[in-house]
Amino acid sequence: MHQVFIRVFLVLFAYFATASAHAIVVQRDSDISWTLQGCYTDTSTSRTLGGSSAISDDMTIETCQSFCSEGGFNLAGVELGSQCFCDNGIQATGATADIANCNAACSGDDTEICGGEGFINIYWNGAPQTCLSFNHTTTSNVQAVYVSPPTTGPASVPIYALIIFLARGFAFEILSTGFNAFNFVSLTNGGLKATSATQPSRAVSLSALPGDSPTFVMVTPLPAALPAYCMMPNPFPGQDGTVLAVNGRSDLWALCANTSAAGRVDLVFDPIPNHPRYELANCRSVYLTLTDA
Numbered sequence: 395m396h397q398v399f400i401r402v403f404l405v406l407f408a409y410f411a412t413a414s415a416h417a418i419v420v421q422r423d424s425d426i427s428w429t430l431q432g433c434y435t436d437t438s439t440s441r442t443l444g445g446s447s448a449i450s451d452d453m454t455i456e457t458c459q460s461f462c463s464e465g466g467f468n469l470a471g472v473e474l475g476s477q478c479f480c481d482n483g484i485q486a487t488g489a490t491a492d493i494a495n496c497n498a499a500c501s502g503d504d505t506e507i508c509g510g511e512g513f514i515n516i517y518w519n520g521a522p523q524t525c526l527s528f529n530h531t532t533t534s535n536v537q538a539v540y541v542s543p544p545t546t547g548p549a550s551v552p553i554y555a556l557i558i559f560l561a562r563g564f565a566f567e568i569l570s571t572g573f574n575a576f577n578f579v580s581l582t583n584g585g586l587k588a589t590s591a592t593q594p595s596r597a598v599s600l601s602a603l604p605g606d607s608p609t610f611v612m613v614t615p616l617p618a619a620l621p622a623y624c625m626m627p628n629p630f631p632g633q634d635g636t637v638l639a640v641n642g643r644s645d646l647w648a649l650c651a652n653t654s655a656a657g658r659v660d661l662v663f664d665p666i667p668n669h670p671r672y673e674l675a676n677c678r679s680v681y682l683t684l685t686d687a
């Protein structure tokens with residue numbers, strides 16, 4: 395009995411120790427950073443990015459991004475190896491496509507991909523934004539809204555705090571589209587709390603590390619929530635409202651199919667290549683809205 399308690403304590407302690415060593419690092423490059431928005435369809439009669447264009451035997455993603463930046467555009471797209479297009483919004487004629495369609499090597503660097511035939515890889519210059527608020531204390535539902543809505547199915551999905559590990563006296567949760575415990579969150583002083591109408595027990599944010607699902611812990615007494623979150627303006631072109639951010643980034647969320655959980659779709663902050671539990675190709679960019687319940 396005593397031993398079990400000590401083991402549980404050690405696991406918890408180790409978890410907290412690693413989490414606090416990584417979680418609160420606010421890293422925001424002051425340099426312009428471009429993020430891939432996805433692979434889109436494009437036609438010569440109706441351009442997906444219609445602002446400005448260039449063609450070069452020496453095209454790279456970076457060359458195109460600088461060209462668009464200099465032209466005052468915040469979207470840059472590469473296509474068919476050597477073409478570059480700029481705009482400040484993705485035109486409605488462009489539809490999201492499977493990333494596999496963007497498969498052409500760049501004419502100026504064959505280790506980079508520059509779109510495909512009739513397909514354009516679009517990058518967005520995520521202008522640095524500051525947190526608007528570290529509080530959203532009303533009980534709220536979280537929705538993951540697809541940056542590029544799928545052609546079929548809903549444009550957004552509810553997010554829950556899902557229990558993934560339950561032991562005597564405590565539990566760990568992650569943010570996921572799966573539901574088994576908590577359907578509400580609130581944000582206080584940068585820390586997230588997960589609750590449900592029926593359960594008086596609550597969980598608090600533990601860590602939100604790049605590449606992984608944000609974690610929560612439920613234990614008595616409840617520790618302070620780790621303050622990695624805030625509300626920011628919606629960073630995506632043409633979208634309004636405030637959205638949930640972690641460590642100063644609101645544009646890096648994705649929904650990924652979790653291969654170690656039978657394909658359950660989990661929320662991931664800043665998905666990485668070669669993760670043991672998801673394929674980057676099976677992740678879709680989302681932003682997170684909080685709606686008062």
Ligand SMILES: *[C@@H]1O[C@H](CO)[C@@H](O)[C@H](O)[C@H]1NC(C)=O
Pocket residue numbers: 528529531582583
């Ligand atoms: C956020 O909420 C907490 C708890 O209600 C409060 O103590 C704190 O002053 C608030 N912070 C701001 C900046 O409003």
Ligand SMILES: *[C@@H]1O[C@H](CO)[C@@H](O)[C@H](O)[C@H]1NC(C)=O
Pocket residue numbers: 558568605606607652654655660661662671672
């Ligand atoms: C995937 O599922 C496992 C098991 O439930 C969980 O530990 C992990 O946090 C999930 N998400 C990711 C991104 O690995």
